[in-house]
Amino acid sequence: MENNEDxxxxxxxxxxxxTAAAVVKNGRSVLSNVINSQIDIHTEYGGVVPEIAxxxxxENINPVIQMALDKANVTLDDITAVAVTYGPGLVxxxxxxxxxxxxxxxxKKKPLVGVHxxxxxxxxxxxxxxxxxxxxxxxxVSGGHTHLVHVKDYGCYEIIGRTRDDAAGEAxxxxxxxxxxxxxxxxxxxxxxxxxxxxAIEFPRAKVDDAPxxxxxxxxxxxxxxxxxxxxxKGVEVNRADLVASFxxxxxxxxxxxxxxxxxxxxxxxxxxxxxxxANSALRNAMExxxxxxxxxxxxxSMGLCTDNAAMIGAAAYxxxxxxxxxxxxxNAVPNLKLGERV
Amino acid sequence: xxxxxxxxxxxxASVxxxxxxxxxxEYTVNYKKTHSQTLLPMIDEVFKMTEMExxxxxxxxxxxxxxxxxxxxxxxxxxxxxAFATGRDMVEVPTLAxxxxxxxxxxxxxxPVMDAKRRHLYAGLYRFNKSGEVENIKEQMLISYEDLSDMxxxxxQSVVFIGDGIAVAKDTFIEKLEVEYEFAAAHMNTQxxxxxxxxxxxxxxxxxTVPAEALRPDYLRPSQAEREKMGDNS
Numbered sequence: 001m002e003n004n005e006d007x008x009x010x011x012x013x014x015x016x017x018x019t020a021a022a023v024v025k026n027g028r029s030v031l032s033n034v035i036n037s038q039i040d041i042h043t044e045y046g047g048v049v050p051e052i053a054x055x056x057x058x059e060n061i062n063p064v065i066q067m068a069l070d071k072a073n074v075t076l077d078d079i080t081a082v083a084v085t086y087g088p089g090l091v092x093x094x095x096x097x098x099x100x101x102x103x104x105x106x107x108k109k110k111p112l113v114g115v116h117x118x119x120x121x122x123x124x125x126x127x128x129x130x131x132x133x134x135x136x137x138x139x140x141v142s143g144g145h146t147h148l149v150h151v152k153d154y155g156c157y158e159i160i161g162r163t164r165d166d167a168a169g170e171a172x173x174x175x176x177x178x179x180x181x182x183x184x185x186x187x188x189x190x191x192x193x194x195x196x197x198x199x200a201i202e203f204p205r206a207k208v209d210d211a212p213x214x215x216x217x218x219x220x221x222x223x224x225x226x227x228x229x230x231x232x233x234k235g236v237e238v239n240r241a242d243l244v245a246s247f248x249x250x251x252x253x254x255x256x257x258x259x260x261x262x263x264x265x266x267x268x269x270x271x272x273x274x275x276x277x278x279a280n281s282a283l284r285n286a287m288e289x290x291x292x293x294x295x296x297x298x299x300x301x302s303m304g305l306c307t308d309n310a311a312m313i314g315a316a317a318y319x320x321x322x323x324x325x326x327x328x329x330x331x332n333a334v335p336n337l338k339l340g341e342r343v
Numbered sequence: 344x345x346x347x348x349x350x351x352x353x354x355x356a357s358v359x360x361x362x363x364x365x366x367x368x369e370y371t372v373n374y375k376k377t378h379s380q381t382l383l384p385m386i387d388e389v390f391k392m393t394e395m396e397x398x399x400x401x402x403x404x405x406x407x408x409x410x411x412x413x414x415x416x417x418x419x420x421x422x423x424x425x426a427f428a429t430g431r432d433m434v435e436v437p438t439l440a441x442x443x444x445x446x447x448x449x450x451x452x453x454x455p456v457m458d459a460k461r462r463h464l465y466a467g468l469y470r471f472n473k474s475g476e477v478e479n480i481k482e483q484m485l486i487s488y489e490d491l492s493d494m495x496x497x498x499x500q501s502v503v504f505i506g507d508g509i510a511v512a513k514d515t516f517i518e519k520l521e522v523e524y525e526f527a528a529a530h531m532n533t534q535x536x537x538x539x540x541x542x543x544x545x546x547x548x549x550x551x552t553v554p555a556e557a558l559r560p561d562y563l564r565p566s567q568a569e570r571e572k573m574g575d576n577s
Contacts, residue, residue, distance in 0.1 A: 051568065066556070097420075
């Protein structure tokens with residue numbers, strides 16, 4: 001039996017290549033967190049194929065939701081509200097989760113709460129760290145996103161910096177492909193880099209003029225590709241471990257320096273990492289070191305909550321729900337939804 | 344028995360509730376808004392107008408394809424969500440066979456056609472028998488304008504075309520067809536959930552229902568990435 005005042009959210013996430021559902025109590029307590037990953041299928045194509053991802057979502061979504069309810073030991077009748085990621089992401093993939101969530105909420109007469117995917121990533125920290133409360137600085141880094149965010153309050157965000165071109169995770173994937181490591185690039189580079197010298201090759205720390213908090217990773221990526229080409233032309237064998245360690249070092253330094261600057265400039269004593277690249281060990285270590293030096297408390301989710309999952313959507317949805325957010329049956333997927341934007 | 348039927352395979356969004364032999368409600372919208380914005384509000388409206396609760400439905404029928412990949416999935420996910428929440432089974436209704444029901448009563452060969460791009464159509468061939476059941480002469484398929492014309496010529500029977508495929512393939516049909524043919528009137532040309540429900544009713548009677556988790560869109564065409572991998576571009 002659940003306490004009547006408990007808020008139980010059934011959350012659904014299908015913005016990319018993971019079909020996920022979770023049941024979350026009061027925003028912080030995960031009763032279940034089911035993820036069906038399609039990574040093996042997309043690896044064959046060297047990256048996520050949107051149409052294939054959408055086709056897998058429609059096949060997997062009902063069993064994933066059923067498993068989330070079963071593992072939480074609840075039924076739909078026990079659920080307070082249904083939450084779903086409605087952007088940003090792949091439109092065809094998002095639409096499966098959105099249509100399914102709306103239909104379940106409608107048929108069970110439950111409130112519907114649409115959630116921003118990145119707000120979900122940031123909120124993964126609420127699950128891991130029960131004491132974490134806004135305001136804090138957040139660095140969101142994944143295959144699709146690189147954002148520096150001032151989290152002013154629950155559901156209140158200001159984007160302070162963003163990437164001007166590739167997302168950090170995208171740069172990892174492209175470099176991994178160029179050196180023959182394959183997809184997904186992040187974990188593979190992280191592993192190989194441990195055997196290399198991060199200072200072996202000097203790659204540019206691309207700055208964006210007049211925008212001290214913005215990122216640009218295409219320059220670093222191009223420098224890696226140029227380095228590979230010139231080695232090939234000269235017939236020099238490439239030390240792959242040194243190369244990816246140096247590349248990773250350049251990316252990590254850009255991320256750490258700007259995140260620390262944000263916390264200092266805004267006088268925030270807390271910094272949270274979020275998104276798939278937050279699982280990168282070099283980033284975690286460098287950020288830990290820099291934060292310790294500056295007296296900033298660093299928060300990051302465990303590995304399983306860094307990558308796409310529905311528990312984080314349930315955490316974000318809880319604060320939306322208690323703030324009064326309710327979406328209508330005409331809720332649509334918004335592939336380029338902006339952080340902090342409400343539709 | 345009450346059937347909720349959902350049709351969103353092409354531009355038309357359509358929802359119907361059929362109870363035994365009565366079409367209680369049918370709501371069809373042919374407008375630029377996406378199915379994601381229209382379909383569930385339409386279902387909500389139909390239930391309000393007929394003073395029904397979601398639990399009063401016995402089975403959820405979805406027009407599963409072929410058609411727009413995204414449109415098929417919005418219909419399928421909407422139907423799956425309702426069936427999941429109410430614990431009902433579903434019916435995978437072939438879109439083109441359901442369209443044949445728009446021409447109920449004709450003794451001609453019925454050829455529903457949907458534009459599949461690249462000079463191809465999604466098409467099937469159907470006929471109503473003496474007991475009023477639709478018979479599949481040719482199951483729904485992906486076929487070029489020319490090959491469909493040849494197939495119909497070989498059958499040597501008069502045919503009536505329905506569907507948005509007429510608009511793109513008309514010139515080829517006129518040039519190639521050697522049998523008597525006609526094109527259906529505009530009001531019979533769009534997909535209708537009422538027709539989906541009628542075919543679903545016959546399928547339920549034959550025991551052709553599936554659990555909600557098993558329902559799949561019938562795309563009739565692999566994704567572009569899969570086609571390129573196989574070296575096929577049709």
